[in-house]
Amino acid sequence: MTLSGDQAQRYSRHILIDDIGVKGQQRIAEAKILVIGAGGLGSAVLFYLAAAGVGTIGIADSDVVDLTNLQRQIIHFTDDLNKPKIQSAREKIGRINPDVQVNTHQEFVNSKNILELIRDYDFIVDGTDNFSSKFLINDACVISEKPFSHAGVLVFDGQMMTVVPKVSACLRCIFPKPPLPSAEQGSNQVGVLGSLAGAFGTLQATEALKYIIQKGELLTNRLLIYNALELTFREVTLKKKTACPACGENPKISTLTDYEKAIGSL
Amino acid sequence: MDIIVNGKNEEIVSQTSLLDFLTSKKIHPDRVVVELNTTIIEKHILTDTIIHENDRIEILRFVGGG
């Protein structure tokens, strides 16, 4: 596709970058990215993907906007209380950038709907808030060979990694199975610094865009660990595991399962 | 002897196993993944894996929030 005069102006600060240019911006305009969860992580992801001119953005979320969300889920405003998050997010995206085609999916991802949901997208962003969804997204993306960005944030801590199935380590190469539900703590129990979600959502959007323009080094085979209190970033080197239950040579996970239902919702 | 744990220097006595080390920190092995010099150590060999001088240990926890 070609960029209109207005678009060339709108995206001029991207186009000026050698590694993006007109060609990169066209790739972004042709890209289809799915954001699962329009919460703390998803808010920042959606804002930056929309402003960047991603051609098609999918949003999957089953929730409505709650008062406790507003401290960090910055795509939702006070006026949006009780509105479905997908609708609230869609309205903001339309105002940031009317070029973006928004597909909304008002559903909680589960083993029955996820493969269909991710099928038409080039890159998936995990912005969910619970163990079971994160493992489900990993398994579905490995089965479908869809690249995705994983991130998790809680209290003052965040971590993330990018997975390119068959090429790089997946979540289960490191964490073979979800922690026990009893070990799961949600932000509704222990809290989360609002800006932490924004920091990681911004990094997830960056990974999605890098994948689309095919430049730089993705955060693959590396787990990025951030502590906001100390303001330290650390990287842990990871390897793809041949015995991985999801992406290994003899994967045990060839069909999807729903793990214990989320407790950490919102 | 000196080791590096989650990026920070620590001192431990020699002949400490990874399981002993976790226990000394009151960390339940089922709740974490332990990486020793960039290799993930399976839970059943934590007790037989002895830490050496200058080893780099990462104690990883899954972060599930969003």
Ligand SMILES: [Zn+2]
């Ligand atoms: Zn794997």
